[in-house]
Amino acid sequence: MSSPARNISEEPLGAAIPPLRWHVPVLAWLRRGWLGLTVAAIMAALVLPPVWTLLHASFSATQQDLSYGGFTLEHYRSLVQGRNLGNAALNSVIFALLATIVSLVFGGVLAWLVERTDVPLKGLAYVTTIISLGTPYILYVTAWLYLLGRAGPFNDLYRNWIDADAVPFNVNSLAGMVLIEGFLWSPLVFLMLSATFRAANAEMEEAARMSGASIAQTVWRISIRLAWPAILALALFVFIRNLESFEVPALVGMPGRVDVLTTEIYRSIKEMPPRLGYASAYSVVMLLMVAVLLFAYGRISRHAERYASITGKGYRPRPFRLGRARWLASGVILFNFLIVLVLPLCALLWVAFMPFMRPMRWSAVKFLTTKQFDAVLSSPHYLGLGVNTLIIAVCTATAAMVLTVLAGWLAARRQVAGSVIDQLVTVPLVFPGLVLGVALLELSLQSPVPLYGTIWLIMLAFVIRYMPYGMRYAYSGVLQIHPELEQAAAVSGATTGTTLRRVVVPLLWPAIASGWLFIFLICAKEMSLPLLLAGPDSQTISVAMFDLWSNGQGGEVAALGLIWAALMTLFASVFYAIMRRHAAKTFGH
Amino acid sequence: MVLALTRRSLGGIAVAALGSRFPALAAEDELLAGARREGQLVWYTTLVVGQIVRPLIERFEQKYPGVKVSFVAAPWQETALRIANEGRASQPRGDLFDGGITFYPLHAAGLVEPYVVRAAAGYPADFKDPGGLWTANIIQPSSPAVNTDAVRRADIPKTYEDLLHPRWKGRMAWPDTPSAGGPPGFIGNILMSMGQEPGMAFLEKLAKQQIANVPSNQRVVLDQNISGQYPLVLQIYNYHAAISAAQGAPVEWLKLDPTIVSFGSLSLVKNSPHPNAARLFVEFSLSEEGQGIYANAGYVPVHPNVPSKIPGLRPDDGKYAATILSPGLFNERQAEWTAIYRRLFT
């Protein structure tokens, strides 16, 4: 054989290695980084102006005329010197932690059952999730307060049958807050983890089963570990969301005097003039905490690609056969259906069909009336509002998913600017709605493009507000795709854009569908932002709902809310069925 | 600031209003011509859209064809923030706004246009600003209410002192809103009617009753009363209770001496795009016809000639003693009262 390779001549073996040169070809870097830099720039443009407002407000004195006063540390001082700070902080952490666990366990178990087993009634879990996501927030909380409240059916039953004077469950307690907040976010967990589990590599679970592991052992030691980065990211996300939420702590905790850190925030923005600075200061502190948590998460999930389960090898998830446990498992789905959907909906229906709030009793049935439904159905203006709302929700969900798929991919693949993007996208999670609204109000009034008072402004606000949610779906979705699937495309000659379009997006479809659905449904019912941003021609259904609710038209809100939720469910179901079919075609199952 | 309105004093004012009828007509024509030129107006409202905003607009547009009214409905904070930001950017979009306390931050920012409403010439002096900065459009008496299924007739409180009875401990609620219709208004009423020191002594005892602070509006608190959650609630609007009672709800509002009466008002936005149309609309809103629409929607009207739909809600026809808490007075003292609320009751 000839010697096709000359032996190395310039650098003999074992010779001194030339000193390392950290020379990065700038052009190559730019070429690799243009997408990351572009997305980072877009994200910065979306997120940084509100951050500036947030910082500015947190350091400005509250003024009688609603303008920003001079520099002050007062807001931070009152944050630190708050009444009962220790107790409130402890309550906050307990509340956030337990509620996170409730959502994760509840939503997670459900997602696993639906995606990885042969449990019956799978459709019911989706119906439950979609309807409960489509139901306006205040209606949901109100229904729960009513159900678990002192005069609610549970306590009522107990009193009627067991002890006439007892109040066995006080909903206005930490336990009540944890339960309601937990139920509120379990659909998010369900949607996100079902995307994760759907893509899970069945071979790894099968290998464990073949090695003699029971189903429980397999789930604990394989399924959960494989989904670990996704679960961890999700838990962190829900935890932050809970820590920052002030609706449930206020509505549920305040009457029972359970104070958490955000209770004071709720009060401060209801004051005259609203102390936006105080709420902003808390958000700034939260922002720092989120940065630390994200950094920690980054370290933990550094080798997340190890967990990638959509590899280029055999990819055919097969469901577990539960055997006799199927019926137990379907019990879990039924329980979820009852607790998360049927009970609150019954309460709402009761309220909607009653001329005024009253306990659920047979004796009250004679008062049933369709007056509230008539009122809603005979008001033609709701149609216009509904169309506005649908346009906003569809556009927002689409824009947010497009942005966050790019962002999630850049972050998960540790591309140029990836970690910066990850941080930027997560920032809006801690914006108080009012602060974000005020920021956009100011900006849109100065903007050369006539945005103010249009539905585009509301959309912009929603995109910023819900990007973090889309990001979680996209990010954990990308983590599951083996990087070699993309590298193979690049080596085949595909540009980054083509790779994203032809390989990443199709494989990410289940996660994109879930994320889109979530954002769509949550936009369609979001109240706080449109209140501040909607103009005369860009009113939304949720503004109408809030208007009715805050003026005590409880029955009409319930009626409008139920009709709206039914429409949303219909819309979302059709959409989801299409997406599922698409995904099924993709993955051949 | 405690006064009992009588039929006699109101009647006198009404007669005075009639005298100025003729010049008003000419002015109205001028206003109407201006409004037609502008063609539209934008109303930033805190009122209920279906109940009052739409009926009012419908009638107005019928009466003045060619003047279109659009509106933006939002709670007072959002409304105030919005107008303040528009004003600071010198791009006012709204022409007029309503609400109780909404006026003060906007006045402080110099964004309110004074206008003396001719239709309100006969209104009691307490319900309008002499310079025309604001004019009341609805009266909001805040009272306690009991669930008549849950409370025996004999146990119903008759004075504020009765609220201290042990049977109410942990069974009362009020809306956690820092407004005249919430705890600060209640506290102000007690301090002004009982005197500072006895008032504080009473409030400290009341605080021991552990009133639930419900973070919602008056109507929600009333609903919780009706549903049996709290047998006794404080600081709800009496017209809400009266409307529900008329529909058969087991609820009764209480006249404790004195009752707090606050009100909502209308004001114009400075340099607004449609000043004439806005003025025309304010005139209509506060006229007998406009106020009749309010009354019909269940609100307590301000116009002395327009009675509320359910009689007995206003101090004058309900014959109860009232503390009239104007937004001005409330704005002046609210910091102090809110502080007492936060210290004792939260």
Place this chain on the structure above:
Amino acid sequence: MLNVRGLTKVYANRGDGPAGGVQGASFDLQPATFFTLLGPSGCGKTTTLRCIAGLETPDSGSIRVADSMFFDGDRGISVPMNLRRIGMVFQSYAIWPHMTVFENVAFPLRVTKGERLSGAEITQRVDEALDRVSLSGFGGRSATRLSGGQQQRVALARAIVRQPKLLLLDEPLSNLDAALRDEMRNELRRLQQQIGITTVYVTHDQTEALEMSDQIAVMERGRIVQIGTPRDIYFRPANAFVAGFVGTTNWLEGAVGEVSGPGTRSFRLDDGRMVQCTLGGGQTAERGTRVSVRPEKVVLRRGGAPATAASNRLDGTVVFAGFLGTMNRYQVDVGGTVMQAYDTADAAYAVGEKVALDFPVADTVALDA
């Protein structure tokens, strides 16, 4: 054809496991060479491959294929991977589960810049590629409904469909079972020779490397320690690492002595006995402290017959004898050290028998410790 100069890519140590990376790797390949990067995991062989593919950006050095410079750290040249026109087969195959076999293979033709092929041309070239890997008629199948071996072939078809100048294979056989691996090994080599494509193959399996390659580069901790033909690598290892990593060998401890003939040196074993050896690994073995002798070069004798001049002799006692069908395997105690020897199946020695071990001087290679 492929020229790599001073290729360096160092990963910042992340505190867990080996730092990885490659330092100063250089080699030149003639067209149609089957070149293997061989080494244990973490030696930098995959990093080298990924730098050539463009999946990693080197810190410094240069990579050139034919006339086009892919990367030059000094001149700031770095061609994006999608413009390099090379074929690559990944360890995980990276078959896209959402496409059919045909679409998987057609993908490179569809996305390559500046090449607009008609539908018919694409079909023809994809069929040709599938034919080459014996997958004719599988085009319509869903990629997820294939066996491991078939997926491997799809990946290969996809890599060659553009008729690239360079084919990169990243441990493509490591996921197959033993029988399939043998089959694929032959087929890969056959295919490579048939289409005459320059191939860089990464593996940690020395048998694969020896059987398939024209040239092998053995890598250790980020450096190339030897480049040569399989024979060179096996019989003339450059250092102890290569000798130990590629095949089995006997180590005799001692010290290199004076020149004892043309190209030979004397070597004093620790117990004082002398043998002749050649120097491996260039001049650096001058002070070598051990010699390597491959077991199959050791011949057992029952004393008597003297060894030729070109061969060393050590006396010892058989301590183990095993019959493997094609040969006998012996372990012989030569005074404290146990040497292995493979001998023909018909030469039978019993345990405890006194024997003489003869091994050629040319195959007694002194190496660095």
